[in-house]
Amino acid sequence: MRYRVLASLCLWSAAAGAQGITLAARDLADLSLEQLANVAVSSVSRREEPLSRAPASIYVITGDDIRRSGATSLPEALRLAPNLQVARVDSSQYAITARGFNSTTANKLLVLIDGRTVYTPLFSGTFWDAQDVLLEDVARIEVISGPGATLWGANAVNGVINVITKSAEGTQGTLASLGAGSQERQVVARHGGALEGGHYRLYAKAAKRDETSLPGGASNRDQADRAQVGFRADWGSPAEGFTLQGDLYGGEIDQAAQPREIDGLNVLGRWTRDYGDGSALRVQAYFDHTHREHRGVFKENLDSYDLQAQHALKRYGRHRLLWGLGVRHHDDKIENSAALAFMPAQRTLNEAHVFVQDEVSLRPGLDLTLGAKAERNTYTGNEFLPNARLAWQPTANQLLWSAVSRAVRAPARLDRDLFAPGNPPFTQLAGGPEFQSEVSRVFELGYRAQAAQNLSFTITGFHHQHENLRTLSPSPAGPVIANGLEGRTTGIEAWGAWRGADWWRIEAGAVRLDQSLKLKPGATDLQAQPGGVADPESWGKLRAAFDLGTSRELDFMVRYYGEIEGRSVPSYAALDARLAWHPRRNLEVSILLENLLEARHVEWSPGAEFERAASLKLRIGL
Amino acid sequence: MPLCALGQALEHEVKAAYLFRFLSFVEWPQSTFLRPDSPIVIGVLGADDVLAELREIVPGRVVQGRPVAAVRLHEGASLAGVHVLFVGREAGAQLARLAPTRGVLVVSDSERGLDQGAVVNFVRAEGRVRFEVALDAAEQRELRISSRMLAVASSVRPGKL
Numbered sequence: 001m002r003y004r005v006l007a008s009l010c011l012w013s014a015a016a017g018a019q020g021i022t023l024a025a026r027d028l029a030d031l032s033l034e035q036l037a038n039v040a041v042s043s044v045s046r047r048e049e050p051l052s053r054a055p056a057s058i059y060v061i062t063g064d065d066i067r068r069s070g071a072t073s074l075p076e077a078l079r080l081a082p083n084l085q086v087a088r089v090d091s092s093q094y095a096i097t098a099r100g101f102n103s104t105t106a107n108k109l110l111v112l113i114d115g116r117t118v119y120t121p122l123f124s125g126t127f128w129d130a131q132d133v134l135l136e137d138v139a140r141i142e143v144i145s146g147p148g149a150t151l152w153g154a155n156a157v158n159g160v161i162n163v164i165t166k167s168a169e170g171t172q173g174t175l176a177s178l179g180a181g182s183q184e185r186q187v188v189a190r191h192g193g194a195l196e197g198g199h200y201r202l203y204a205k206a207a208k209r210d211e212t213s214l215p216g217g218a219s220n221r222d223q224a225d226r227a228q229v230g231f232r233a234d235w236g237s238p239a240e241g242f243t244l245q246g247d248l249y250g251g252e253i254d255q256a257a258q259p260r261e262i263d264g265l266n267v268l269g270r271w272t273r274d275y276g277d278g279s280a281l282r283v284q285a286y287f288d289h290t291h292r293e294h295r296g297v298f299k300e301n302l303d304s305y306d307l308q309a310q311h312a313l314k315r316y317g318r319h320r321l322l323w324g325l326g327v328r329h330h331d332d333k334i335e336n337s338a339a340l341a342f343m344p345a346q347r348t349l350n351e352a353h354v355f356v357q358d359e360v361s362l363r364p365g366l367d368l369t370l371g372a373k374a375e376r377n378t379y380t381g382n383e384f385l386p387n388a389r390l391a392w393q394p395t396a397n398q399l400l401w402s403a404v405s406r407a408v409r410a411p412a413r414l415d416r417d418l419f420a421p422g423n424p425p426f427t428q429l430a431g432g433p434e435f436q437s438e439v440s441r442v443f444e445l446g447y448r449a450q451a452a453q454n455l456s457f458t459i460t461g462f463h464h465q466h467e468n469l470r471t472l473s474p475s476p477a478g479p480v481i482a483n484g485l486e487g488r489t490t491g492i493e494a495w496g497a498w499r500g501a502d503w504w505r506i507e508a509g510a511v512r513l514d515q516s517l518k519l520k521p522g523a524t525d526l527q528a529q530p531g532g533v534a535d536p537e538s539w540g541k542l543r544a545a546f547d548l549g550t551s552r553e554l555d556f557m558v559r560y561y562g563e564i565e566g567r568s569v570p571s572y573a574a575l576d577a578r579l580a581w582h583p584r585r586n587l588e589v590s591i592l593l594e595n596l597l598e599a600r601h602v603e604w605s606p607g608a609e610f611e612r613a614a615s616l617k618l619r620i621g622l
Numbered sequence: 623m624p625l626c627a628l629g630q631a632l633e634h635e636v637k638a639a640y641l642f643r644f645l646s647f648v649e650w651p652q653s654t655f656l657r658p659d660s661p662i663v664i665g666v667l668g669a670d671d672v673l674a675e676l677r678e679i680v681p682g683r684v685v686q687g688r689p690v691a692a693v694r695l696h697e698g699a700s701l702a703g704v705h706v707l708f709v710g711r712e713a714g715a716q717l718a719r720l721a722p723t724r725g726v727l728v729v730s731d732s733e734r735g736l737d738q739g740a741v742v743n744f745v746r747a748e749g750r751v752r753f754e755v756a757l758d759a760a761e762q763r764e765l766r767i768s769s770r771m772l773a774v775a776s777s778v779r780p781g782k783l
Binding site for chain 1: 635636638639640642643644645646647648649679681682683684685686687749750751752766768769770771772773774775776778
């Protein structure tokens with residue numbers, strides 16, 4: 001097949017440019033009508049990228065996949081990616097990572113929404129109860145397992161998630177959706193229209209989630225209410241475009257004796273210029289404010305400012321260069337409590353980076369990508385994040401690739417500035433003044449093939465060598481955060497898709513992890529598990545999608561997670577089924593049944609128990 | 623502004639993919655197929671680039687339990703046995719001369735395609751290929767078009783039913 005998916009103009013391609021976003025080996029003829037309607041076309045061929053040539057472990061969740069999953073929140077949509085561990089903790093909290101080290105404060109996965117980093121410098125991770133998008137707006141979610149530090153910076157150690165929403169032009173008209181089920185009720189509205197020289201959309205989303213139960217049946221007291229509104233406007237042409245977008249959200253979550261309040265707002269502007277000769281420029285700036293109060297524990301007001309630019313150069317001989325730079329400023333103000341204290345309570349964090357990457361065509365079908373980023377942060381000064389990737393295409397339908405990378409997880413306030421109790425003596429916990437970056441050296445080997453017109457698969461082996469992982473060391477004054485752990489994670493991840501006929505397809509994926517962590521000579525760790533780490537050794541996901549006649553869809557999603565030994569979470573399997581009916585144009589009625597296999601299961605400990613659930617959803621486009 | 627569409631492709635590739643995907647959303651009168659395993663035939667008039675792409679797509683594909691074939695048609699050729707007729711931009715002038723034939727999904731690629739009797743017409747909207755549908759023309763040809771396909775159409779001209 002000669003189908004090409006050109007990443008050159010796409011939002012992330014500037015970043016991704018050399019990584020070459022691909023559509024998981026699905027060619028155009030396998031896209032849905034909705035997806036085809038969203039493919040940008042050009043009459044002349046620009047930078048042609050053969051399908052599936054990204055030398056990285058990438059899984060792409062499409063907007064249509066999300067719709068067919070029945071997911072109502074971003075973390076639920078992420079369950080679709082076979083290379084992610086997604087564990088639901090309670091009504092609103094999740095533990096999500098790739099390649100291990102999962103926790104509710106997982107800190108090795110970088111998450112971006114339309115180019116805005118949604119991680120918190122509090123713990124270098126994502127507050128999943130705060131971050132959401134209107135799923136109907138999502139064009140795709142790229143889930144990269146493995147390091148992406150050269151392009152995306154520190155914290156992209158075990159993976160990167162890029163949530164990419166549709167352009168405003170792709171969401172014209174009015175959409176309303178109502179969902180009600182045994183656990184959750186949700187209402188969504190969106191309107192898109194034309195502007196002088198461009199398009200806009202406005203949306204609103206509100207959800208109410210019921211409290212969950214704890215194992216044993218007691219109420220978890222975690223009822224949650226959340227609302228979000230936002231907009232996006234795009235102007236210009238493929239040659240020169242401007243985007244302005246923003247979101248405003250708020251939520252209240254019961255948490256037994258410590259109810260949480262969250263709210264925030266963000267505004268992002270982006271200017272892109274495509275010179276038509278393979279060179280492109282992108283400049284982006286955003287402001288993000290978040291407020292979070294865990295009553296009786298702490299209150300945080302965080303303002304983040306980010307400015308970055310990327311420049312892809314025209315091919316020069318065998319070389320294709322991409323370089324960029326950026327600065328970020330965080331102003332973090334915390335109100336401490338008797339339970340814990342961040343010291344100093346107010347902290348300014350500055351980061352700056354510059355990176356360059358060269359994709360060298362050694363000979364037809366053989367490409368070497370060399371890149372490096374230098375990043376400066378407030379805590380540890382300069383970090384160096386290089387990587388080398390070799391991609392070999394023995395035939396048009398196969399790709400064999402290998403990569404060597406160095407990635408770091410830079411210290412967060414949690415590592416350096418956190419003390420407990422809130423006043424001295426800090427007998428329970430003290431931030432480590434000497435805490436350094438956690439470092440991973442990563443080796444990857446991958447193979448991807450379009451084995452037949454209707455069968456594609458990918459398999460990746462990886463080996464991460466870790467140094468300076470976080471530990472809790474005893475000291476005369478009390479436990480202190482230190483870098484006492486080292487070790488390795490080795491594993492395999494694989495997935496594939498098979499289209500049996502035009503009306504049904506199956507996708508399956510699985511991951512096997514083997515972790516071995518040990519204390520450095522002379523180090524001690526007070527956490528129950530070394531480094532507080534506990535992951536399943538394996539998990540797998542299977543999805544089958546059927547189009548029944550011309551107006552019905554039937555979907556099955558099965559997932560299995562092995563036991564998390566260190567957390568006493570038994571293995572579990574869950575089956576979700578969705579039936580959708582399109583009685584007429586722009587009307588969809590769907591029923592989602594969740595957790596059909598077992599009466600109840602837990603995904604995390606301590607955490608809630610999830611029961612069988614049913615929900616009904618109505619979606620109307622006007 | 624298609625700066626972040628799903629990806630980028632050439633226009634004729636997208637049109638070929640559409641022509642193939644349409645097959646899953648259209649019901650033809652039973653009698654337009656000789657046998658239960660007769661192929662669905664896409665005839666292409668005046669668009670060799672689209673035809674070439676289709677010929678790469680269809681081998682081995684099965685839609686509604688039938689194989690798919692793509693053939694080149696010449697001006698004035700019989701439409702017997704053809705289920706989808708794509709009239710390319712270059713051959714647009716011939717569109718008006720086609721008598722409405724039962725069971726043929728006529729897809730055009732010109733501004734006034736629907737006025738000239740096409741059931742589906744490709745339109746280029748700000749860097750993307752979309753399509754519009756005329757339900758009246760579909761009814762005239764005894765074709766049923768799924769609501770899922772209509773949902774994606776950029777506009778739908780209502781039918782009588």
